[in-house]
Amino acid sequence: MKIDLTGKIALVTGATGQLGRVIVRTLAQCGADVVIHYKSNEAKAIQLQNEIKSLGRRAIIVTADITSLDSIMSMKEKVTAQLGHVDIVVANAVIQYQWTSVLNQAAEDYTSQFESCVLQSVFLAKAFVPSMIEKRAGRMIGINTECSMQNFETQSAYVAGKRGMDGIYRILAKEIGEHQITVNQIAPGWTISDKDRETNSERNEGYEKSVALKRRGTDQEIANAVVFLASDLSSFITGAYIPVCGGNVMPAI
Template identity: 75%
Template sequence: MLNLNLSGSIALVTGATGDLGRVMVRTLAECGADIVIHYLSNESKALELKREVEALGRRAIAVQGNVTKQDDIERIKTEAAEQLGTVNIVVANAVIQYQWTSILEQSASDYESQFESCVMQSVYLAKAFVPAMIEQGKGGRFIGINTECAMQNFPNQSAYTAGKRGMDGIYRVLAKEVGAHQITVNQVAPGWTISDRDREAQSERNEQYESSVPLKRRGSDQEIANTVAFLASDLSSFITGAYIPVNGGNVIPAI
């Protein structure tokens, strides 16, 4: 009997107060993990999530920090270790938001922000959390939230696509570098996903987008969180270096 059980695990979710992050937090906690809830500015939502996790019988802390700053990530690691223990599941979900436009119009600072929040966040998280996973000797999970845009390369996506494709390179190399320690490194690539924001605005449907998706619908935030929970669990113990689209087949990697 298959059992997605994360009891005894401690998971960090960056960008935990965002549309996808908050569902990841709830889902990982429902599976039994204690949670480090990272936030940049939305302290009220972080504390609300903390209460939700604790109501499920799990431990949780809310930690503020800028994931593009190595010192902040090191501080998050220290607070997590002191209050909960060794983090063995890292979910790099945070990303800087910006206004998309053409390459000719996009500012250089937007490319820099995407590099910082996609590539360097992942590097800093690896430097901070992987050594303790290795020392603990029980393996671990390193999961990044990528995007279908990294395969689409549509107009106006350049800064986001560049950041996420750079992130992809980091994860593929890291998977090979830490695999001997039974630490898996994988990416989840959502499509245009339905979240609470859509439900509140009643904007879940978009026929133009749905027409290009083989499953003829948009995915949900819960479906993204389910994939993250699977990759965080022992059920995925022999999967590493993967880029997994969760988008109803809207992009399909080739061999």
């Protein structure tokens, strides 16, 4: 048994980021053609596109404002014209900001997290779910965070946005499940990425103490969970929030 996404088209938002690029590569390695969404790093997007094409897969790069329905709909039209209807949507992009206390956090930071977590999810659904309904198949996958369960100091804007995203995904799962479309979330822990490897900062003993597996996870381990949810192996899983964090947080019944 193996994960085979041959013939599938996958869109990854924030695809040039530390995690996004690994998700793109892994989807392509499993046979999917890939839409590489980026905000501003066109050079990295082109590099990633060339890498995916070298694997024998189709790949296009697109830029869009994930907080704008018009922009996302325009992206959908471009993708449909160049590749076809998207089968797998991975909502990975999020606006970055400086974390601080509730009393000091700027109001616009709460707005940015609502827009990039909640509205992005809504707009991606509006753009890509209708064609999934027609095909009676599809995968909507959101990248959430273990922070949604931790509620630590200075996380308020991020947690508020991701918890709002969680609500959208759970309700969407119920609304479109009859069409055999699954809607799930992956919640990474503090993940090792290329940035950590380049600076030799993979280890953090303070964080690792609270992790059941006593280590940080890798970007590849997160991407592995994404391709599982994208595949037929997960055909009866929907509405799930799945921590991929070595047991650092554990949802309870």
